[in-house]
Amino acid sequence: MRTHFAPWAHAPVRAIRRGHFWIPGERVTSGGRTCQRGPMYVEWEAPESVTRRWPVVLMHGGGFQSTEWFDTPDGRPGWAQRLAEAGYAVLVVDRPGHGRSPYHVDTLGPMGPPFSYEGGRQIYFPGDDARHTQWPFAAHDGDAMDAFIAGYGPLPADLEASQTMDADRTAALLDRIGPAILLTHSASGPNGWLVADRRPQLVRAIAPIEPMGPPFATIPNIGEMRWGPAATPLRFEPPVSDPAMLRQARPGEFRLPSLAHTPILIVTAEASAFAAASPPTAAFLNACGASAQVLNLADRGVHGNGHGLIYEKNSDATLAPVLEWLASLN
Template sequence: MTAITSPVHSAPHRSAPAVWLRRGEFWVYTGSGATRCPSYVRWEAPGDDTAELVVVLVHGGGGQSLDWTTTPNGAPGWAPLLVEAGHPVYLPDRPAHGRSPYRPEVHGDLIPAASSADVQRLFAPGPNDPRHRAHTGWPWPRRPGTPQFDDLASATQPFPRSLADGHRLDGDMLVALLERVGPAVVITHSAGAPAGWIAAQCRPDLVAALVAVEPLGPPFRDLGERGRLAYGVTAVPLDDRPHAESMDPAHPPGLSGLSSTPTAVVTADSSGRHQDDLATVAFLRSAGVPVEHLVLSDLGVSGHGHGLIFEQGHDRALAIVRDWLAANAVRSSSPAEGLS
């Protein structure tokens, strides 16, 4: 793997000086033979050695790692803002997403990409939606054919029809990445959350902290033909103990890995997901997970929807996450092996 060094400058409205970057890319592999699954990973880091926490950013369902790099109006996303703050950042494309190739024999059938109506419902609710009035974090047009809406919709793509297969592949990918680069903070968005739950449960020694931004939920959610969150927050086994075909909602699971991982759930005020996230937090706490619920409006940041990671004011939401990480993440002296 060859690293490229280049200067990057902050957006014009920011006064920070230029930051020298190192950047590169590589692949991680899971499975073998006919089930071998390659996943693409891009990384960026400050040009000098840093003691800041390494961060892995896991995108949501039907999206790709570009969700973290740039907002719909071209401002720097969470990834470059984290690098500017001194953090090495890894950006995987989840299996069969982005630059990670689709292999029918591995990924199975795909669900069609989100329609324009789906994108609007999730990220830019129109005037007839009760979330619309308070959703000031999306200040751009909300209809197809307008630049910011089309830029967001263009990044959507198909994803595996089987929820369980997708979660298994996502979790395997993230574990393989962490085993390569060493301990890191994992930040997930939306349907990328199961990868984080699985990785922290399997390899808590490699997850310095876990932040789930508006995670897929509520627990045991039924997604129709795609399957169900049969194990609470995932569609694949997560419990320490032997299971039947699924977890019993009446009995908290044993989650020893997650229970040793500092965890936060981040919720926006205008996404309509507050009750779902409350249920996810309650489920995790019942299993002994030390999860903190960061409700942005309670912390002085309001007007955000489900796409809070790339809306206007996304840097204020990131500042809340970074403050929480500074107080809670487990720091390690292990180097980031992928930076070469």
């Protein structure tokens, strides 16, 4: 007899407040009618008593959606719940054109390619690195893989326009809620610097989890990081009109004043191929006057992780050093 799926049967009762709202997009004309371009869905949750000074905004990775922060593929509580349990108000966004933030090509432009099973295996699954032991389901578990891939959609084909919209909407979110901490994952990593560049007085800290990079990289099926740590321009001093100026510059020749006083903790995993992008990213930011540090989880005794460290089997352990760092900010 088939066993029915009832995830609520054994889930603990939670005393938590939650809700959602939208950061609207611009009104645009399409086909002679008025439409909205690129709204951003925001879901929030908070403990009965918020004990931490600043809320945390969680931004998901490329092609995925906010659900990556809520629950793990094997059904355990994700980072959003754990942060709320630690006393934080938590806001989780669906970046424009992802998840519950609607996508239409007439307002957002062409889509990139669909996300493939092969891409999912290459990015997340254990490969030849025997250290990667924490992936939450077996490679031959087809049902689990189907459920995992179901949450992915295409990215906008124009990476620069997508990052610009992400940063603009998140800046509008901070205008509404006030100062906050940004936690990004993978492709949303550049959004951390871009939002701080727009609202330096409202970004209290940034914790990028294996951010997309390294500077000036061309990311397959996604786009080019033309402006160093991002695909879209940042406000360098002295001003930069052509990204080629940055490629040719000596370290320290250009600065990012908006990041000068923003704590940045870049988190990497020992068995992730994407971890190699983080030290060059930190070096670029620091040469521009930032104070970015790289935390390799293995150096803190957290082993076995790949790029999906936020929802692997030991996700509570991967969060622990981040929680410790966040607590030191208050």
